[in-house]
Structures are given as C-alpha cells and as structure tokens.
Amino acid sequence: MELQQMRYVIAVAETNSFTRAAQRCLVVQSALSHQIARLEKELGARLFERTSRRVRLTPAGVAFLPAARQCVNAAERAAAEVAAAVGEVRGRLAVGLIPTVAAVDIPAALREFHRRHPNARISLSVGASDDLVEQVRQGEIEVAFLGVPVTARPQGVVARELNRERLVAVVSPDHPLAGETSVDLRRLSSEVFVDLPAKTAGRAQSDLAFAAAGLTRVVAFEVTNADYLARLVGAGLGVALLPPTYVAGLAGMAVIEVTDAPTRAEYVIWSREGRHPAAAAFLELLGIEEE
Known part of the structure; x- marks a missing residue:
C-alpha cells in the first residue's frame, strides 16, 4: 500500500470522478485507475462503485477514507516538521471559515502568510460552523473560523474566542x-x-x-x-x-x-493533536498563541 494510492483514492472520493481526480493529481486517468485497482486487489475489496453516470464510495471505501486521510496528513506533517526544524515553513495550510466571519481579515492574513512563507500550500473553503468543527477533528483542514451562540462552545477541538457581537x-x-x-x-x-x-x-x-x-x-x-x-x-x-x-x-x-x-461569538479552532507548522505560523501571524 502506497501513499500515492491513498492520495488517488482521496481525490476520487472528493471529486466523484476519476477524470477530475486525475486532473487534480496531474496524472493520466489510466494510471490513476490502475493504481486504485491495484490497491483494491491488495485490500480484497472494491472502494468505488463505478457506473457510466457516477462514481461513489462503497461501504469499504467509506471505512477506508478516514484512515487514508490520516496517513497522507501524517506523511505531509512529518515532512513539514523536518522543514520547520531547519527554519522553513512548508506543507499544507487548509483554512475553513463561515461566510460572515468578521473578527479577522482572512484575505489580508493569507496574503501576508503567503508573502512570508511562499513554499506553504494554502487552500480555503467556506462552510457551516458545525461542519468546520468536524473537518478540523478529522484533519481535513488545519484552522477554521466560525460563529456560534454564546451559550455554546466548539467541542473536540482547541478553541479561542475572538469576538462577540450583538446581531x-x-x-x-x-x-x-x-x-x-x-x-x-x-x-x-x-x-x-x-x-x-x-x-x-x-x-x-x-x-x-x-x-x-x-x-x-x-x-x-x-x-x-x-x-x-x-x-x-x-x-x-x-x-x-x-x-x-x-x-x-x-x-x-x-x-x-x-x-x-442574540449575541454571536466568533472562534478560531484547530486540532487537539497540535498545530501543524504551517498552521502554527499562520496563527502566530494573527497573534494567537497556544497555551
């Protein structure tokens, strides 16, 4: 089982297409399909149901995907930690936010982060607060900015309150x-x-x-x-x-x-497993220190 095979599975699962997954991974579709077929043979189970109209995960694929993401993320973090040890911030910075986030100027912060750390890969996604918390828990994104009622607090993640506003x-x-x-x-x-x-x-x-x-x-x-x-x-x-x-x-x-x-509280959250080097550098840029 190889990391690249896992990357291919993740790409197909996220795009629901072998063609789009191959484009994302910068390989020809036949090579991607061949590697996934090899992996399925090794596992003894099909990971995808393929029809002429769609591609979707099988129950085995659903079970395999979280572990595959963890393996790929762990490998990327290991490389990023080595780079950080010699003074370079590399690896992935995946940020999530709600559309109405106001406590931080996210575009300006990402622009400054890219200026300081050009070798880090930045991505941004917009979603609902509950979904963002789950994505941070699962390691799909490193940092998220969200808003919740003041009577609630994000669970299962490290959370820092940034701001409160009356609607x-x-x-x-x-x-x-x-x-x-x-x-x-x-x-x-x-x-x-x-x-x-x-x-x-x-x-x-x-x-x-x-x-x-x-x-x-x-x-x-x-x-x-x-x-x-x-x-x-x-x-x-x-x-x-x-x-x-x-x-x-x-x-x-x-x-x-x-x-x-009603009053809304804005939070920044990250994983309880610690901040990846890129995430740590981004939060440091914002003046948010880990306690």
Missing part, C-alpha cells in the same frame, strides 16, 4: 421598518425572515433568542450563502439578523438595532 436587523430600504432606529424581537416576530438552514450554528443563535423570549417566527427563505441571503433581503422578501461588522460591507440596506438581540 442587528437588516431590511430593504423601502421596508416599513427601514426608518426605525431600534426594534425588539417581539416586533420582529411578525415579519417574514431570511436565514440560514435550520439546525445550523448560525441559525441557532437567532432561534434560541426567539425561543427564550417565548416568541415564534416564520423563516420562509433558508439559504446557505450569506451573499444570497443579503440579496433576498435587498429584494424586500424578508428580514435578517446579521453581525454588524458583516453588514457594514453591504450596500443598499437599512440596519436597525435590536434591543434584545
């Missing part, structure tokens, strides 16, 4: 509430809302606040993309509760203070 109401300029300076949750409960999907951390902070006040509300529009959420609000289709620092970057919106608004 504000955002409406279109021609909305009846647009001229108000402040409202409360009871007044807002009669409005139609645009929000993140139910059971996500970003949605929970608002749901918990309304429930604590003994109120219910109608969320008619559930979206995963914060920019699209803002577009729906701008079209006059509903009201949203958003962090003020994120709202500051939106044009053409009316912002209203909410007297009993």
Whole structure:
C-alpha cells in the first residue's frame, strides 16, 4: 500500500470522478485507475462503485477514507516538521471559515502568510460552523473560523474566542421598518425572515433568542450563502439578523438595532493533536498563541 494510492483514492472520493481526480493529481486517468485497482486487489475489496453516470464510495471505501486521510496528513506533517526544524515553513495550510466571519481579515492574513512563507500550500473553503468543527477533528483542514451562540462552545477541538457581537436587523430600504432606529424581537416576530438552514450554528443563535423570549417566527427563505441571503433581503422578501461588522460591507440596506438581540461569538479552532507548522505560523501571524 502506497501513499500515492491513498492520495488517488482521496481525490476520487472528493471529486466523484476519476477524470477530475486525475486532473487534480496531474496524472493520466489510466494510471490513476490502475493504481486504485491495484490497491483494491491488495485490500480484497472494491472502494468505488463505478457506473457510466457516477462514481461513489462503497461501504469499504467509506471505512477506508478516514484512515487514508490520516496517513497522507501524517506523511505531509512529518515532512513539514523536518522543514520547520531547519527554519522553513512548508506543507499544507487548509483554512475553513463561515461566510460572515468578521473578527479577522482572512484575505489580508493569507496574503501576508503567503508573502512570508511562499513554499506553504494554502487552500480555503467556506462552510457551516458545525461542519468546520468536524473537518478540523478529522484533519481535513488545519484552522477554521466560525460563529456560534454564546451559550455554546466548539467541542473536540482547541478553541479561542475572538469576538462577540450583538446581531442587528437588516431590511430593504423601502421596508416599513427601514426608518426605525431600534426594534425588539417581539416586533420582529411578525415579519417574514431570511436565514440560514435550520439546525445550523448560525441559525441557532437567532432561534434560541426567539425561543427564550417565548416568541415564534416564520423563516420562509433558508439559504446557505450569506451573499444570497443579503440579496433576498435587498429584494424586500424578508428580514435578517446579521453581525454588524458583516453588514457594514453591504450596500443598499437599512440596519436597525435590536434591543434584545442574540449575541454571536466568533472562534478560531484547530486540532487537539497540535498545530501543524504551517498552521502554527499562520496563527502566530494573527497573534494567537497556544497555551
């Protein structure tokens, strides 16, 4: 069993395509397919179900994938640790974030990190807070920035709180509430809302606040993309509760203070198994030290 075979399996699993996996790995598809077939023969089980329309993991493949990721990550970390020992930051820096992260200017931080450490490989993905926590636990990303209700704290990872913000109401300029300076949750409960999907951390902070006040509300529009959420609000289709620092970057919106608004805490998280050299250098750049 070879590390390169594991890399090929991971690439196919993530792209759901042998063709796209070969492109990502910079090899011809026949070579990638041959190496995966060799690995399947060695393991005595098929890792993928292949049809003319799609590729997906078999139960054996689902069981194999986490261990394969751990092996590849361990090998990459070993090489990065050796480089760090001689004063060079190499290896992977995979960062995850929620769309409304505001405590850190991520593009500026990544630009400075790349300037200081040009041999490190940077990647960035956007997702929901709960998913980002799981990705850090599984070693799929090294560092993540997320937001959760102040009553919660990311579990199974090292977490540092960066900021707390009271959410504000955002409406279109021609909305009846647009001229108000402040409202409360009871007044807002009669409005139609645009929000993140139910059971996500970003949605929970608002749901918990309304429930604590003994109120219910109608969320008619559930979206995963914060920019699209803002577009729906701008079209006059509903009201949203958003962090003020994120709202500051939106044009053409009316912002209203909410007297009993929910509060969001922003965290940076990384693995309990320790910070990889690239992750450690990135967090050091941000002034975040490991205790």
